[in-house]
Amino acid sequence: MNFIDRRLNPKGKSLANRQRFLRRARQQILKAVREASGDRSITDIAGGERISIPMDGLKEPAFRRAVQGGMRDHVVPGNKDYVEGDLIPKPPSNEGGSGSEGSPSGEGEDDFRFILSRDEFLDIFLDDLELPDLIKKKVRHSESFALTRAGFSVSGSPANLNLMRTMRNSLSRRIALRRPKPHELSELEAEIRLLEESGDDPERLSELRVEFDAKVARTRRVPYIDPLDVRYNRFEAVPKPVTQAVMFCLMDVSGSMTEHMKDLAKRFFMLLYLFLTRRYRHVDIVFIRHTHEAREVDEDTFFYSTETGGTVVSTALEEMKRVIKERYSPGDWNIYAAQASDGDNTSSDNSHAASLLADTILPVCQYFAYIEVGAEYKDWLGRETDLWRTYKVVAKPGGNLAMRKVRVRSQIFPVFRDLFSRERADHG
Amino acid sequence: MAELLFDGADWDFDKVRRTYDAVEDIARKECGLDIYPNQIEVITAEQMLDAYSSIGMPLMYKHWSFGKRFAADETLYRKGMRGLAYEIVINSSPCISYIMEENSMAMQTLVIAHAAFGHNHFFKNNALFRQWTDARGILDYMEFAKSYITHAEERHGHQMVERVVDAAHALMNHGVHKYPRKRGYDLREEQRREQERQAYFQQTYNDLWRTVPKGPGTVQGSKDLAERKKRLHLPEENLLYFLEKTAPKLAPWQREILRIVRNISQYFYPQKQTKVMNEGCATAIHYYIVTRLHEMGMIGDGAFMEILHSHTNVVFQPEYDDPRFSGLNPYALGFGMMQDIKRICEAPTAEDRDWFPDFAGNGDPFGTLRAAWTDYRDESFIQQYLSPAMIRKFRLFKLHDDAEAANYLVDAIHNERGYREVRKALAKTYDISRMEPDIQIVDVDLAGDRRLILHHRVTHGILLDEDEAVLVLRHIANLWGYEVRLIEVDAESEMTLREYDDVAPSINLG
Structure with a gap:
């Protein structure tokens, strides 16, 4: 058996269907929204709204048998005192299925009721409206700026230092210039000390000393972090x-x-x-x-x-x-x-x-x-x-x-x- | 006594797994169930609503009607007018059961027994499902359908696709092949059949038939008609199939959409015909399993009471004069019949032995039930297994409703004279051909104005709902591209009962 927890799956899977539905029912919803907004006060106009729209255009027709007419046989439970051959008067026909035969589909389909969210309500309510001259004015009057990221720069304030970039540059430069690694130095040092203590191979010792000095000098010449490596996050002010x-x-x-x-x-x-x-x-x-x-x-x-x-x-x-x-x-x-x-x-x-x-x-x-x-x-x-x-x-x-x-x-x-x-x- | 599987209402994955194992043990050993591998998925209420709106499928293409259904369900649910189902189960392999996170542990036990074993067994074994649905392929097919329609929308625009899908949905119930597909010919089988036919002919030979005069039918016109009908495979009751293959103006992608809707409709065809049995099977199994678990001391009294409470609600059957009455409850009828069959196997009365000599007192209730679940659908199941005891228990009676008459007539009640009558009538109400009108494409005037002619073969004088029929005809005309005419013909007398005006296409799909 597989046991799967689907609760964390993305929500709103049916959103696309809902959008299609709203688009389909646009005319009816528009009318209903207008009517609904007519009698509301300033405070709750934007609240979610239960609206009820007529079913035209939203029917899903199919070939169905008419509810009336013809000869039908029903089998129903709960007989109390009927015997074979009894006649039961039919309910008046204009009441349709309100009699004992109650229509199987139950609910009437004249009106369709559902809830519009606040955003949907406003979208439909303010459909097609645009602010006059909005863009032109905005650009002319833009005086506030927002900072957005715009790559990296070699200068900047310490607060904007980009550690990753800096260290990456530093590492590649150290490799390229063959800066001795700390463990190489310490190994060399240990070997020298060993030879000094034993005094076995003075030639090798002096060789090692020269090598060690050269490496130390190189370490000094090739710094761990060079100003060249440093990178800063760059921000650009864009007009907002x-x-x-x-x-x-x-x-x-x-x-x-x-x-x-x-x-x-x-x-x-x-x-x-x-x-x-x-x-x-x-x-x-x-x-x-x-x-x-x-x-x-x-x-x-x-x-x-x-x-x-x-x-x-x-x-x-x-x-x-x-x-x-x-x-x-x-x-x-x-x-x-x-x-x-x-x-x-x-x-x-x-x-x-x-x-x-x-x-x-x-x-x-x-x-x-x-x-x-x-x-x-x-x-x-x-x-x-x-x-x-x-x-x-x-x-x-x-x-x-x-x-x-x-x-x-x-x-x-x-x-x-x-x-x-x-x-x-x-x-x- | 075994240890309790769980205590208290909260569930966690461990408890569910333990319970599943216990349930599986009983299901396999005591009930002998044969199931697809199970996949149980925990979902939230919102996801449940989602699954509801797309006819229970986890993957479904996008269409506004699903949005509409979702909005309606959501409204009812929010208002507290309707609770959600505890589970949804999908006929696929592995068999996917959705269970809700809000359920208590007792409910999860019930749901697992009901869906993951009851429905699962039925899906895997019932002949209709075996014949019509491909449990292994359905999820892949839905994935294909969904992405195909999404691509079509991108390429041809929402509106174009929507028009085709709308039209296809209107014909969904008439997009089903009702008879098994053709098989390849088997030479030996053919020879055997030929010999049988020959033998029958020789046995029943009567020289008299030679002298019977031939009827008319040699007229040129009717010969043409016959020829044309033969070429187009008319009459055809699978309207979607016919339009997909024959409609002159459709683009290939539109035909593919018709095919998708048709295949989905075909997939659901067995479910429509087995509501009573499917639910009866699942309900009987969960009832047996939880009762056994309780007997073995694996679930506590409290949990058992909770399960019984919910079980009783599900199998409640209001009587005809109850305001809650809305037809026979398939759960109640199905469960009642399954329990009744068990009783007949174990403790039959003299009456049962008369009515069901095959299995009364055979002492193998689950074997008998499994056989029934395999070979029957609702109509034949009721016709075969509804016992006088059940008719008495439900106090079923038959009501004859003639539109011309002023009164309903009580035809048959639960007495010696009435049992068979009631049983036959009840079985008929579950016959799919009684539930859906018989619409056929009978002719196309290919040489003339290409008008498509449909017949509704009317039984018992029940005509179509006129307003809806006109809307559907418009959809057909849009797909066909030319005019469409519908004539309602009485199936027995061949008399024309009603003719609709020709409906011309309202939009050009091409």
Whole structure:
């Protein structure tokens, strides 16, 4: 008998099958994921998800006999009081196999339920989205460096000494130059001493002495380790793409913003956050809310505490500028900003906001998204708001300022997609 | 009394080896089992799920349907709705049994007796397995299949391969040669047969037959048809085989994939027909062996209780009106029948002597069982060995379900008049030709539009599931490359019951 422990075999043997399955069910899963994400809060959007998808396209058809019709004989156990010739009324036909004959396959196959891992969920959720202008900006802004191994060098700091290489060089040089080995010397010495004590062969003794002196001299001339042998590990500094990002959430919290609008904004921020966490190792969020004055706040305050006042957008931009200057140097950070507003602004502020945005904010940002949220049932009549008109002047085709309008929850994702879709990234 | 083999729930390799030796001793000496060499592999729960999803094979090519099965099993398992099997055993030589690391030592004992000896003996000796499967070659073949399909994917793209495999899977049940392969001719055998036929002809010669007028059939059209059918070896019920050999548009690698699926299907063909016997054999053997181990004092009372608990769960048969009822449990029926045969050998009643004069009271239960395990499959086994005592014990009754009638009719119950009827009906439900529809390729219009014509030979008026049939027809059309038509014909009256619309290929595989 062979007894084999397979527990340490590589795991995830079925991963390739799973990938094939997800690829196959892509359309259905995509739809289910979208639906599932519609009603979730910011904290658990990225958790693993049990989803349920319809079976179209996932059926494995075969020629099977129909469940209904024809003449069938069954043999069943557990007869209690039936005798030959008894008639048992059939259950109503629309209930199918719920009677005593229960269908052998048991489970219904209308829907297929299974669990998606967090990564799979996000992959599908953020499918095809790309960061706009990512590469271009990265290279331009790369100011951090990482050391990578780059072979060996003959100079360097003692900490980088490569012992293996050094000793290997030393050994080959010693062999090549015939440096006497320690045991040769000690053997010679022992023989000399023997001859000295016995005094037998003075000729041989003097010969040996000459040889010994020559060897000692050679040992001295050929050092054990020569500066020539020494090798150091060489490291090269390569520019490292910035893998951290900061995301600014700007929101108008003046009285004109309803809960509904805030909810829309929150969902947009949530998506952006998720998206950035996929692409960057580290993502900071800064929440800045403003009325007629702006303040950096924490998430709870940002979304839930109420405040009243006028609306001066430039204050938020000023605040963002200040935070960037203090904490997020554009060289080290990829900066993203998303602004949500209902479009109101004090008209005297418009030109200030526009110039601030165009001259200070946009040049350091990777991307600035402006989302104008509207009331659900409000008729828009195509009227453009103050802020929309202001920003429209600044926005250039192919630039890094994007603006969209959102009115209902279901529009959030399409708008987000629209902003970050791959084609757009290609144009940029 | 012998010493305890183990104590406590934890297992280690030493204990398992010791137990294996003790089990082997009983299996060989007392039960007379003849087995392939064993290979026992310890795996984790995740690996068990893996093995589940690829129909129990340790090596399997990649396909999305296995991923789907894995996702479904995993969900059920995580939710705690379903436990995992304690073991999986593969019909190969050496015979590989997977045992789970979570099992207690008592369970490992049970599993070793069940899989490594019970199933193993059955695989090695049952006629169907001997005839249809090559236990020595299967693992190598699976290795080949897996790498072939991987290479095909690399060369032709995932999607192309997936389409072919999907189509082949849809026809998997119809990719089996049901009759033994042709053998080489033996001259002496041929001569003997010829002489026998001659002798029979002379014995039964009747001049009257000469005067019977010949029927029609000399028409040119039907002659052509006969000729064509003969050339294409039609009718053909092995759809995959036919498509592999004859489909005009397939590339060689696509034919090879059809062949792989066909061979795997062929490999599993005996397993489908021997569920009751295979499980009955393994269950009866583990029950005997652990009972003996306990009698000899080699396993303790606690471990024995644990084994019995699990054994009882496995052979539990809910009655028809129980919410848990979902057909006859093959373990229960198989185990019940094996125990019953043993009883008949050892302590037969007058009734048993009437019904089973061959072996009642012969005192050699394992010899009798071994003979049964060798020569029968489920259908013939039940037909031959189901005793009135078993029918009474299970209180089996036969229910006739006519779709036209308003009521089920109780045809036969466990009484003198009913035994044979019940037995016959039960045996029929295990007949593979009753479980799967009889689909045949009957004609190809090679001179015309190359339409492939299939017949479903309907028995007892049970038609195909229409929605699925259309999907399968589309797969066939894709493989064939031209239109396909399916007609359902009553097997007895040759009447056409339903005709499907012609299905054209939806994608071009070439």
